[in-house]
Amino acid sequence: MIFTIAKKEFTEMLRDGRFRWSAGIVFVLLLAALLAGWRHYEDVKAQHLQAQQAERNLWLNQGSKNPHSAAHYGVYAFKPKVSLSAVDRGLEPYLGVAVWLEAHRQNQFQFRPAEDATPVQRLGELTAATTLQVLIPLLIVLLAFSAFAGEREQGTLRQLLSLGLRSKTLALGKALGIAGALSVLLLPAAIVGAIALLLAAESGAAAAEFSRLAPLTLSYLIYFGVFVFLALIISARVSSARVALVALLGFWFVNCFLAPRVMASIAKHAHPTPSAFAFQDALDRDFRNGLDGHNPYDQRRKELQTRVLAQYGVDSLAALPVNFDAIAMQEGEKYGNLVFDKHFNRLFDTFEKQNRVYALGGLAAPLLAMQSLSMGFTGTDFMHHRDFTRAAEDYRRALVELMNKDMEVNSKTGDWEYKAGPALWQGVPAFAYTAPGVGRVLQHHAGNFAVLLILFIATGAACFLAAGRLKIA
Amino acid sequence: MLTKIMKYEWRNLTADWTARLVIALFGGLILFAVWNAKSWVDFQKQTLAQVRQEESTRLDSLQTLARKEQARVDSMVAAAAVARNGKAADHKTPPLAWGVRHPGYAGNWAGSRYAALPPGPLAAFAIGQSDMNPYYFKISANRKELFMGARELENPVKLLVGQFDLAFVIIFLYPLLILALSYNLVSSEREGGTLAMLLAQPLSLRTLVFGKIGLRALVILLTGLVFTLVAFAFSGADFSAPGLWLQLLLWSVAVTAYAALWFSLAMLVNAVGKSSATNAVALAAVWLIFVVVIPASLNLILSALHPVPSRVQFVQAMREATASAEARASELMAKYYHDHPELSKDSVEEFLIRRLAMIQDIETAMAPVYERFEGQLAKQQALVNRLQFLSPALMLQRALYAIAGTGPERYQHFVRQVECYHQTWREYFTPRILQNVAVVNYTETPAFRFEEEPPAALAGRATAGFVGLLLPTFVIGGAALRNYQRYRVAG
Numbered sequence: 001m002i003f004t005i006a007k008k009e010f011t012e013m014l015r016d017g018r019f020r021w022s023a024g025i026v027f028v029l030l031l032a033a034l035l036a037g038w039r040h041y042e043d044v045k046a047q048h049l050q051a052q053q054a055e056r057n058l059w060l061n062q063g064s065k066n067p068h069s070a071a072h073y074g075v076y077a078f079k080p081k082v083s084l085s086a087v088d089r090g091l092e093p094y095l096g097v098a099v100w101l102e103a104h105r106q107n108q109f110q111f112r113p114a115e116d117a118t119p120v121q122r123l124g125e126l127t128a129a130t131t132l133q134v135l136i137p138l139l140i141v142l143l144a145f146s147a148f149a150g151e152r153e154q155g156t157l158r159q160l161l162s163l164g165l166r167s168k169t170l171a172l173g174k175a176l177g178i179a180g181a182l183s184v185l186l187l188p189a190a191i192v193g194a195i196a197l198l199l200a201a202e203s204g205a206a207a208a209e210f211s212r213l214a215p216l217t218l219s220y221l222i223y224f225g226v227f228v229f230l231a232l233i234i235s236a237r238v239s240s241a242r243v244a245l246v247a248l249l250g251f252w253f254v255n256c257f258l259a260p261r262v263m264a265s266i267a268k269h270a271h272p273t274p275s276a277f278a279f280q281d282a283l284d285r286d287f288r289n290g291l292d293g294h295n296p297y298d299q300r301r302k303e304l305q306t307r308v309l310a311q312y313g314v315d316s317l318a319a320l321p322v323n324f325d326a327i328a329m330q331e332g333e334k335y336g337n338l339v340f341d342k343h344f345n346r347l348f349d350t351f352e353k354q355n356r357v358y359a360l361g362g363l364a365a366p367l368l369a370m371q372s373l374s375m376g377f378t379g380t381d382f383m384h385h386r387d388f389t390r391a392a393e394d395y396r397r398a399l400v401e402l403m404n405k406d407m408e409v410n411s412k413t414g415d416w417e418y419k420a421g422p423a424l425w426q427g428v429p430a431f432a433y434t435a436p437g438v439g440r441v442l443q444h445h446a447g448n449f450a451v452l453l454i455l456f457i458a459t460g461a462a463c464f465l466a467a468g469r470l471k472i473a
Numbered sequence: 474m475l476t477k478i479m480k481y482e483w484r485n486l487t488a489d490w491t492a493r494l495v496i497a498l499f500g501g502l503i504l505f506a507v508w509n510a511k512s513w514v515d516f517q518k519q520t521l522a523q524v525r526q527e528e529s530t531r532l533d534s535l536q537t538l539a540r541k542e543q544a545r546v547d548s549m550v551a552a553a554a555v556a557r558n559g560k561a562a563d564h565k566t567p568p569l570a571w572g573v574r575h576p577g578y579a580g581n582w583a584g585s586r587y588a589a590l591p592p593g594p595l596a597a598f599a600i601g602q603s604d605m606n607p608y609y610f611k612i613s614a615n616r617k618e619l620f621m622g623a624r625e626l627e628n629p630v631k632l633l634v635g636q637f638d639l640a641f642v643i644i645f646l647y648p649l650l651i652l653a654l655s656y657n658l659v660s661s662e663r664e665g666g667t668l669a670m671l672l673a674q675p676l677s678l679r680t681l682v683f684g685k686i687g688l689r690a691l692v693i694l695l696t697g698l699v700f701t702l703v704a705f706a707f708s709g710a711d712f713s714a715p716g717l718w719l720q721l722l723l724w725s726v727a728v729t730a731y732a733a734l735w736f737s738l739a740m741l742v743n744a745v746g747k748s749s750a751t752n753a754v755a756l757a758a759v760w761l762i763f764v765v766v767i768p769a770s771l772n773l774i775l776s777a778l779h780p781v782p783s784r785v786q787f788v789q790a791m792r793e794a795t796a797s798a799e800a801r802a803s804e805l806m807a808k809y810y811h812d813h814p815e816l817s818k819d820s821v822e823e824f825l826i827r828r829l830a831m832i833q834d835i836e837t838a839m840a841p842v843y844e845r846f847e848g849q850l851a852k853q854q855a856l857v858n859r860l861q862f863l864s865p866a867l868m869l870q871r872a873l874y875a876i877a878g879t880g881p882e883r884y885q886h887f888v889r890q891v892e893c894y895h896q897t898w899r900e901y902f903t904p905r906i907l908q909n910v911a912v913v914n915y916t917e918t919p920a921f922r923f924e925e926e927p928p929a930a931l932a933g934r935a936t937a938g939f940v941g942l943l944l945p946t947f948v949i950g951g952a953a954l955r956n957y958q959r960y961r962v963a964g
Contacts, residue, residue: 048785058793063800097783111787113784117776120772123635123866125769125772134765264630264631277524
């Protein structure tokens with residue numbers, strides 16, 4: 001029986017010119033967005049690969065110079081892209097693409113692509129993800145708002161139920177019919193997307209990409225399910241199809257446009273972001289006065305000097321067999337790393353706290369949870385950015401330490417004329433980075449997934465309850 | 474007759490609790506939007522105050538130090554003169570010691586000043602691009618990319634989802650409010666059977682439509698205006714700020730023109746004579762296409778037609794220029810000595826000349842790279858300026874950002890001034906470095922002052938939007954009026 005109903009709904013929808021038109025438009029937009037995303041991914045991947053290579057060549061061929069000059073020259077690290085980012089650009093336009101890794105400083109990422117775009121970008125970008133998150137729910141609303149309300153207005157609901165059909169069966173059949181109509185649109189798009197992904201993924205990486213694609217697809221299906229159930233609930237409970245339409249459109253607007261901005265604002269008011277000026281000021285203060293505020297730079301250096309002299313059993317810097325400047329610099333790096341960790345972690349924690357407040361809104365507006373999950377699985381969320389930041393920073397620290405160590409061992413205190421050569425540069429491994437696996441993404445976004453699942457179960461249950469107490473007239 | 478219709482419509486509207494609720498909700502959102510954006514403007518102002526405070530204490534203490542040092546050096550010179558018994562001093566002046574009086578030390582590091590872009594008087598209406606563009610730079614004599622890369626900290630999620638400001642409420646929500654109150658202007662009367670009765674009176678359909686639209690327009694526009702002004706006043710705005718009244722006027726005209734366009738669309742859809750539900754779906758589709766689909770697709774088109782060269786390549790160009798300048802440092806230095814005969818060779822440290830020569834070389838190499846970026850962005854913006862007429866949302870966004878001073882134009886105006894100032898800064902310090910002249914008066918180095926754009930430029934930019942919004946309004950409104958002549962009242 002369920003399938004008869006589903007088939008009837010499905011056929012009716014496919015014959016409906018409005019559905020064909022709107023589904024056609026959404027399909028074209030989805031394909032265009034996928035194509036653009038894929039092209040963008042290919043471009044950026046090629047550029048990054050080439051740039052990372054060029055950067056490595058510059059490093060290896062910098063001739064002979066003082067290791068500390070080399071550490072100052074440093075290297076640039078460029079953030080690689082996960083191929084699924086063709087589906088969801090996520091935060092990428094608003095995160096810098098490159099970071100300069102140099103001596104003494106942990107730099108911020110530079111060059112946010114959105115700064116090289118017109119303000120039109122701020123009205124929203126067409127990606128496969130926004131199409132799925134915004135336009136498909138709208139399509140669901142248009143398909144489902146009249147499911148019960150329409151039949152009731154035409155008087156066919158009474159007829160149907162008088163046949164002995166259970167209203168819960170009717171609800172399930174309708175839900176399946178809507179799902180069927182949607183799949184006509186989504187299946188081809190999914191197949192195109194999966195093939196593009198296979199082509200885009202480097203050999204060997206395809207398995208990792210598909211391990212992300214599977215939960216991503218599942219999340220979207222749950223998200224769509226929530227909308228189907230919600231539309232059926234409203235359609236079953238309100239007096240007319242017109243009211244159902246207006247109510248559902250209102251919810252859709254709140255979900256897609258109002259809630260994200262309101263929640264992001266609330267999150268920022270709850271956990272204020274410091275100004276760059278205050279951030280730098282706090283960093284400088286810790287550098288000057290010591291982390292505890294009572295251990296200024298001069299004192300730290302004097303203590304180090306006494307310690308090193310005692311260690312080598314000599315009484316002057318000139319008598320040291322090693323370069324004290326290099327030791328002091330490395331000590332400064334170690335100290336700086338503590339300061340940077342303290343402040344950057346605090347800043348990033350603030351962002352993550354804000355993101356958690358934002359995600360709370362997912363309970364009322366599922367888009368918020370879906371958006372975070374989608375960015376997570378496509379590797380374009382803040383968690384991935386933070387992971388890359390950490391890897392780049394670890395690389396910087398290792399590089400600078402190697403330079404300082406070489407200077408310490410191979411030159412004497414005060415000797416800034418000492419020069420190292422290609423052997424030392426080659427001793428620094430090339431920067432390599434692999435994005436975190438799907439396990440960590442799941443762990444990080446467990447809350448968002450739970451929110452989506454709770455909504456799915458709750459709306460599903462409510463849908464059955466509403467179907468059970470269907471208003472017939 | 475018109476006033477009578479408006480009076481009855483007013484009664485209808487006020488009796489309907491959903492209409493009252495919708496309007497109250499709209500007012501509440503305006504208040505929240507202005508408060509939210511205002512807190513960002515206050516944050517910027519507060520930061521700028523801290524920045525200015527830091528600059529003045531730093532410069533004051535440096536000046537005190539420099540004066541003390543100058544007095545010490547003067548007394549040493551005087552003592553030397555006494556020791557020489559008034560005989561002429563050695564011709565060679567020794568190079569200035571690296572430290573507080575040194576022009577290189579002052580101009581490149583310690584004596585830096587800030588160039589700030591203060592928020593405009595209407596900044597609390599549209600956050601625009603001001604959450605991404607920096608609003609102050611710490612200027613030094615160094616290469617500009619070394620100080621112009623500094624950015625305000627912000628959660629990227631917040632940048633992605635966009636800001637909740639008045640511009641958002643008006644661009645996205647205002648049309649929905651208009652459509653919700655007028656999608657069934659005529660169709661509801663016909664469906665209720667009252668249209669035929671009404672038109673049996675000495676009343677034309679046009680007058681009826683005008684009366685209904687007129688009242689709704691009055692209610693919606695006044696609600697918007699009153700709540701906006703109330704929010705503005707309570708947010709502690711300064712009503713005596715220069716240019717404020719012109720900007721408020723332009724803002725109101727822009728919002729009114731936008732509203733007029735949506736009213737004319739509602740009129741046209743009602744004139745076709747379909748059912749209320751069909752009208753609602755049709756108008757919602759128009760909203761979706763104009764406000765969501767066209768702007769989003771435009772982004773794809775822009776990056777396909779005029780892709781901005783990758784910043785990754787920019788970094789590479791910069792790195793290669795730096796590496797090449799370093800490799801040719803001695804050659805560049807020789808050339809610099811040749812180009813600057815005024816240079817007092819014996820008294821200027823070599824590393825300073827090396828630095829100046831390298832900076833010059835890197836900047837020459839980077840100039841075409843910058844040009845490529847700016848050229849592509851200018852092309853994108855030019856295309857947006859033409860394609861904005863595809864969607865009222867695009868036109869309004871551009872106009873509102875321009876009026877609030879948070880769009881690309883005012884920022885570029887600021888950046889150009891900063892670049893000029895950077896030049897001025899160098900012209901002050903480089904000759905002092907080359908001729909070994911001490912810097913003592915830190916508070917008298919050139920300071921930056923932002924010059925606002927002339928009001929005519931602003932008005933001109935906004936006018937393009939007004940024309941783009943009003944022209945289709947008249948065309949659509951005219952078509953609707955023609956259609957009402959052929960309107961089938963019954964059946």
